[in-house]
Amino acid sequence: MGYSVAVVGATGNVGREMLAILAERGFPADEVVALASRRSMGVEVSYGDKTLKVKALENFDFTGTDICLMSAGGTVSKEWSPRIGAQGCVVIDNSSTWRTDPDVPLIVPEVNADAVAGFTKKNIIANPNCSTAQLVVALKPLHDAFTIKRVVVATYQSVSGAGKDAMDELFSQTRAVFTASEMETKKFPKRIAFNLIPQIDVFMEDGSTKEEWKMMVETKKILDPKIKLTATCVRVPVFVSHSEAVNVEFEQPVTADEARALLARAPGCLVIDKHEPGGYITPVEATGEDATYISRIREDSTVDNGLSFWCVSDNLRKGAALNSVQIAELLVNRKLISPKKQAA
Template structure:
């Protein structure tokens, strides 16, 4: 027997990717609903190669009898409707930042901390930030080996992290550049085409941006509260695929051969590290792929017990949709979700 699954925010970039991922992975579904805001009601979205779904209105959608709701509608909308879905007995997996740091809501990357799912007392599980997900997947096997003390990371984040509107703005500015049209700036603080912007989300009192704060607190919640993290998050003119330059300091002496072996064997990681021209993975090459790709692995001689590496991942896929679907799959494997009809 399969599950009744609702995808909330189904018309957005992440929602569409969730529908695609569910179909590709043959998730055990008996019935699926595409749900979004009133203005999207009646639109059609694809599920798999043959099925088209009519979008239903979130404001009037009844979650009673539905087993799983995969949310990606925006934080304010999740704040209102995710508790309503959970109260109806539906397990909510939320892609927004709203619930992530609440102590009674698990923040989960299945390759890293699957057992946290057993603590989902409210029926809500939070999906971490896209840049956090790909980093902790790569850090987990190294932390198990040498115990991480400190992480310094610089991110190079694709405009898909700002949704379809961000991608449209990059396209329009790049196209306009060649015909001398002045750039129209709406989604970002400055021109994004042919530029880098060292700000993602708003500034906080200490000078960090909200995105940088997310990477710090989420890594500590998922991986280990004793890890010190500082991030610099930069928006770059790439459509899809986040990149990160990660520098890690460990408690114990590092062994490069053991680190390589651990990364090769780790779930969700592909090590592609050839010390030659082109012997690394770029964001363009990771689009549509499930893994966090690790390249440029090397000893950092400037700190005791240091390693440095380059990490790329598809932020719409592993950074959002795939991780959410994997959470649902893991809950099924741990017998934490049963079909309502069967119960």
């Protein structure tokens, strides 16, 4: 008998992607339920070749549900995840609410799968920030081999990371440029069409944004608390897929060829690195794919044991929905949970 799975926030970008990936990967579910707020009741969403009608989260009983994929935002998760967990359902949460909680494991399966066993404290598992997820997939094999001291990363993050309204804003502003129409700016602090915005999330006291702070604390929690990391996070006029320019300083010497060979064998990584025009991956090519693509691997002569590279990944998939489903697969494959209906 298979598992019972609920997707909360099923009408959003990530929620719809979660449903698609559950079907794509053949997750062993006998029942999949789409949940959202009351105003979305009755909305139809796709699950493979099936159509599901959205039910209201407020009225749903989770006592017979095994896994809840939560993608309804931090406010909803803060209220509902503990309540759902208390009913014996494991919550895999995509918001930032639980990532720094010491009793909640923060998981990227290719990086720290063993930490998932800690979910029993609260029945909640956190999914990392989208920009962190792809970064640590690339850093993990390098850290294991050469020990990372410091990371400097600049992100180029697509508007889908800010939700459907942000994607609509990029579309409408782009159209306004070509039609000389009035341009509205609602979702972002400045125009995003044909522009870059060096701010994601709110500013903190030290001048960093919260997105930059998240990358630092989450990388430490997932990979190694000794790693020093500084980030500059930039929103770019791209619909889907985040890109990152990464500079790493190691304790041990490393060559570009060694790094390239190591990353080519690493789970979740795909190296596309030819020293020719177009011999690298861009966001358009990564969209709809599962891998973290790595290109432009080269030695940095300005620091001892330095390396630079470019990485790109679909933020709606590896940065959110795919990683959540992979965590659910981890629970099943390691026999950390059993279907309640079978147990009954």
